[in-house]
Amino acid sequence: MSFSFLKFFAIKKRSNFNLKNSEVYKAFHSLAKHSNLLIFHDARIYHHRKKSIIPLLIFDNFRGLYIIEQKAWSFKMLYNSNIERKKNLQQQENNLAFSSIQELLKEKYNDTAHKDLPPLFNFLIMNNLTVNEYEKLSASLKTLLPQSNIIFSDNSRSEIFKKIQDVSYENPHLDSCNEILSNLLIEYTIVNKENEVYFCTQEQRNFIDSKLQQVNNLHGPNKSGKTALLILKALQELLRDDTKTLIVLTRTEEEKNVFTQRLLNTVKHAMVEVPIQNINIMSSEEYMNLSAPIHADIFMCDDANLLKDEVRDTINALQKRSKLLFVNAKKEKNIFTLKKYFTNKERKVLFHHGKQQAKALYLVQKILQNNEVQDIIVIGKQKSLQMLQDDLKHFIPEDVIVFNKSIPCSSQDGRRLFLCNYANIKESFVKHAILLDIKSANIHELDYALQIASQDVHIIYEEESDNINILRQRYENSQK
Secondary structure (H helix, E strand, O other), X not given: OOOOOEEEOOOOOOOOOOHHHOHHHHHHHHHHHOOOEEEEEEEEEEEEOEEXXXXXXXXXXXXXXXEEEEEOOOHHHHHOOOEEEOOOOOOOOOEEOHHHHHHHHHHHHHHHHOOOOOOEEEEEEEOOOOHXXXXXXXXXXXXXXXXXXXXXXXXXXXXXXXXXXXXXXXXXXXXXXXXXXXXXXXXXXXEOOOXXXXXXXXXXXXXXXXXXXXXXXXXXXXXXXXXXXXXXXXXXXXXXXXOOOEEEEEOOHHHHHHHHHHHHHHHHHXXXXXXXXHXXXXXXXXXXXXXXXXXXXXXXXXXXXXXXXXXXXHXXXXXXXXEEEEEOOOOOOOEEEOOOOOOOOOOEEXXXXXXXXXXXXXXXXXXXOOOOHHHEEEEEOHHHHHHHHHHHOOOOOOOEEEOOOOOOHHHHOOOOEEEEEHHHOOOOOEEEEEEOOOOOOOHHHHHHHOOOEEEEEEEEEOOOOHHHHHHXXXXXXXXX
């Protein structure tokens, strides 16, 4: 069912009613806790240069989407009003614009998902109208405002739930939440390195919707989507104010290139015009070598805990006028923590006590019995890697390579065993990782390294240390 455009000439004054404070809004959230509803307040739909804000958008994974507007129209207002159909009206206090919102949603979904939008239903919240007052309105007005699609001020929660369920039977073949919402709500849509699209979790959406303070810290493990959230937060800030300027700092040149490409892929999927030229993406080396400091409204820094102290000190000294958003900074201020990370739950973390060189050689040979050389990465200090490289040449026919930061990692892959120092770890999709030099490594770098393999991580240590105790507590005990 779709409402026509309506214009009430007698209604001139805009209401200050806040939907979030209404009992009806609270009722919807209460229902969502015990049903399959996802609720979005002031949902923003962007498509190219078009934009629409839906006061309340609800997704039911068995029925489809609900567009819900709210009006503070009273019985007196409606009883004394003239009403007529209009086309192409924008959302205002004295009209309903369901059709224009529907058209934008359909256009958006068709262009991004390349198919028709799932079922779409309209409802109107009447905060100042009771069921009995509605019965006293004219028949013509009731025809244009059907009772079944109005939520009145005195409707109980069970009545509200029944109304939204009665619009349609359950459809077990409806596309998933991820499929539908990731093609509509682009502020909450992650595009990963493989161009796969995911709709953000509630935890991730909470961060995106949070208001930036002067200093902000996003904490989360590797594979928690933290880099993707920086991209989405940057886009959200520009979509809501296209005059803002941003600086995004990455640890290495390669990570800068990866971030830039993911940003472009996200904008491409979103199909929205946004001034991405307002985002200046730099590696930490570039930033430190600037001939003159540059400033921005917002300064974002990925993996701040892995930066050198001098880089962090320079940021704090030069960016005092910016709002700062750090990922995994050591500061304890305005922290937003991501608890969930997305990796293979069957992945094993294995601890090996013994001589490092001998154990590493043994593990490489053992893993290679059922895997290719490119499935393995060995991470350690430069000296240990060089020694391992010399020994491995006698055991495997393929080339062995030690990471050279002057050459992009993408040029160093292929059919080679990859050896990398902790300072230059890249996000990887290898199956197996072997970690060396545990005692002397930075614990933050160790945490980062532990997330890059999909199947197993082998930790080699020759003696007990604080780092080994920390890693055992975090990983070994969690797998029992």
